Amino acid sequence: MTEMGVIHLLSALYLSGVICLAVSVNENHEPRRIARETLRRWAKFLGVALVIGAVVLIAG
Amino acid sequence: MANPDRSEPAHGPELAPANWGHALINWLVPGLGFVAIGHVARGVTVFLIVMVTFGLGLVLHGGVAWPSWTPAAEDFNLINNFTFIIQTGAGLPALASLGANLVHWEPLGGTPQHPYFDLGAYYIVVAGAINYFAVCNLYDRHIRPRAAGGGAERGGGQEKHA
Numbered sequence: 001m002t003e004m005g006v007i008h009l010l011s012a013l014y015l016s017g018v019i020c021l022a023v024s025v026n027e028n029h030e031p032r033r034i035a036r037e038t039l040r041r042w043a044k045f046l047g048v049a050l051v052i053g054a055v056v057l058i059a060g
Numbered sequence: 061m062a063n064p065d066r067s068e069p070a071h072g073p074e075l076a077p078a079n080w081g082h083a084l085i086n087w088l089v090p091g092l093g094f095v096a097i098g099h100v101a102r103g104v105t106v107f108l109i110v111m112v113t114f115g116l117g118l119v120l121h122g123g124v125a126w127p128s129w130t131p132a133a134e135d136f137n138l139i140n141n142f143t144f145i146i147q148t149g150a151g152l153p154a155l156a157s158l159g160a161n162l163v164h165w166e167p168l169g170g171t172p173q174h175p176y177f178d179l180g181a182y183y184i185v186v187a188g189a190i191n192y193f194a195v196c197n198l199y200d201r202h203i204r205p206r207a208a209g210g211g212a213e214r215g216g217g218q219e220k221h222a
Contacts (some may be wrong), residue, residue: 008179012184014116015113015182015183015186018113021109022109022193025109031101
C-alpha cells in the first residue's frame with residue numbers, strides 16, 4: 001500500500017472516531033456512557049464501511 | 061412523552077445563564093461557551109477535539125481558502141463554497157488560517173499544490189462541523205429553553221445519564 005493509501009486509511013479511522021466522540025459528547029454527560037456510546041457508534045460505522053468496501057472490492 | 065433516558069437529571073452543577081454571547085464565543089474559541097456557563101469538562105473536551113483535528117489538518121498542509129463567490133467566474137465551484145462555510149465553523153483558528161492563506165503564509169494557510177492539501181482541508185471541515193454541532197448543542201440545551209421561559213438548566217439539560 002502506498003503512503004497516500006495508508007494516510008487515507010488512518011484518516012478514515014481517526015475522523016470517524018472523532019465524529020462519533022463529538023456526537024456522544026453532545027448527547028451525554030457521564031464519561032463512561034460517552035466512552036461506551038463512542039465505541040458502539042465507531043464499531044457500527046467501521047462495520048458498515050467494511051461491508052461497503054468488500055462489496056466495492058467484489059463488484060470491481 | 062418524555063424519554064426517561066433523556067430526562068433532565070434530578071441534580072447537577074448550577075449553571076450560569078446562557079445567552080447568544082456564549083454561542084458567539086463558543087464559535088470563536090471552541091468549547092469556551094460551555095466553560096463560561098459551567099460545563100468545564102465538556103468545553104475542554106470540545107476544545108481538544110476541534111483543535112487536534114484542526115491541527116492535524118494543518119500538518120497535512122491543509123488550510124482555509126477563500127472561494128470564488130461569483131457563479132459567472134471560471135473558478136466558481138459550489139463544493140468549495142460549502143467547504144469554506146463549514147471550515148469557518150472552527151472559529152478563530154479558521155479565520156487565522158484564512159488570513160494566512162490570503163497573504164500566502166503556508167504553515168497556517170495551507171499549500172494548495174501539496175498532494176495532501178485536500179485531505180488536510182477535509183480535516184478542517186470536520187473540525188468546523190464539530191464546532192458547529194457544539195454551538196447548536198449549546199443553543200438547544202441552554203439558550204433556547206431560557207429564551208422560552210424555561211429558566212436556568214441544571215446539570216446539562218437533556219443529557220443521558222447512566
